[in-house]
Amino acid sequence: MLKTFTLNTISHQQKTPESGLIYWNVTDENSRKRKITGITGLSQQGFIKTVTSQHRRELPLVEILSQHGEGDTFCIDFSLFNETFGYVPREIHPESQAAPPPANRLRDSLRALFQIPFR
Numbered sequence: 594m595l596k597t598f599t600l601n602t603i604s605h606q607q608k609t610p611e612s613g614l615i616y617w618n619v620t621d622e623n624s625r626k627r628k629i630t631g632i633t634g635l636s637q638q639g640f641i642k643t644v645t646s647q648h649r650r651e652l653p654l655v656e657i658l659s660q661h662g663e664g665d666t667f668c669i670d671f672s673l674f675n676e677t678f679g680y681v682p683r684e685i686h687p688e689s690q691a692a693p694p695p696a697n698r699l700r701d702s703l704r705a706l707f708q709i710p711f712r
Contacts, residue, residue, distance in 0.1 A: 594675065597622040599666045600658065611635055615644060617658045631655045650680060 598619045607613040613633045620626050629651055634643035646655035653674045661667055675681070 594671045595668060596671065597666065597668045598654075600661050600663055601626075603663055605633065605641070607635065607639065610639075613641075614647075615641070619658075629654060629658060631658070649678075 598621055600617060600619050602618045603615065605613055605615045611634065613635060615631045615633050617629045617631070618626065619629065630647045631644045632647055633641045634645075636642045644655060644659045646652045653669060653671060657667060657669050671680075
């Protein structure tokens, strides 16, 4: 599964003297925005010395994000990683199914509650 990402922004929050959280805001080839979080290990001077992924499935993405800066575009192939760790290829954000408008759900619930027939 080959994906292309553009790195929009990077931010870091120090949580303890030894660790923090790094956030990458990216956009994929379908213009979908996504936020990836990594856990950082900090040196005594407060510099980032290690970065690990918060979610195991994002490990290859975090690894490559650590090597890029804002504005960079890069491709990553998740196929070998998915195969090695038994992940089934999937769409990051599957297309959502159309849900009925909220007004219809409310109306239908009230009709069911009061047993009013549909017309």
